[in-house]
Amino acid sequence: MVVGIAKIEIFFPEPNSLKSKRRRLKALIHKLESQFKKISLAEVDGHDLWQRTILGISIVGKNQKFVDSKLTSILNFIQNDGSIEIIKAEIDFISY
Template sequence: MVVGVAKIELFFPEPNSLKAKRQILKALIQKIESNFRKVSVAEVDGHDHWQRTVIGVSLVGRDHPFVDSRLTSLVDFIQQHSALEIVKVEIDYLNY
């Protein structure tokens, strides 16, 4: 069993308020959850910053290539979102 954990720092160039950022982030998380059914996603830092946030994503799978492929696809999916930019991505794997 392999657990993949991604920490993704995002920058929002467009919103000029915390409310606008939260609307964009909520829509992004819903899209991730509907397109990547077996992942967990949450905002883990930057709650009070209106142009930056950090989301955490986790996934459990049977082998490393599967988990790596899914997390890479998820990062690519986020990069396609026009209302934000990825600043930094950290991915760690735990093998059991």
């Protein structure tokens, strides 16, 4: 069993208020949960910043190749959203 964990720092260029950023973040989380089943994600930092956030995403799988491909697909999905920029992404794996 392998657990994959991604920490993604995201920049939202559009929002001009915290309320606007939260609305945009909520929509992104909904899209990710709809597109990628059986993942866990949450805003883990940047709660009070109106143009940045840090998302934590985790997925469990049978092997590292599968988990890595899913996390890479998630990163690509976020990157392909024209209104979001990934500033930094870190991926770690824990094997049991």
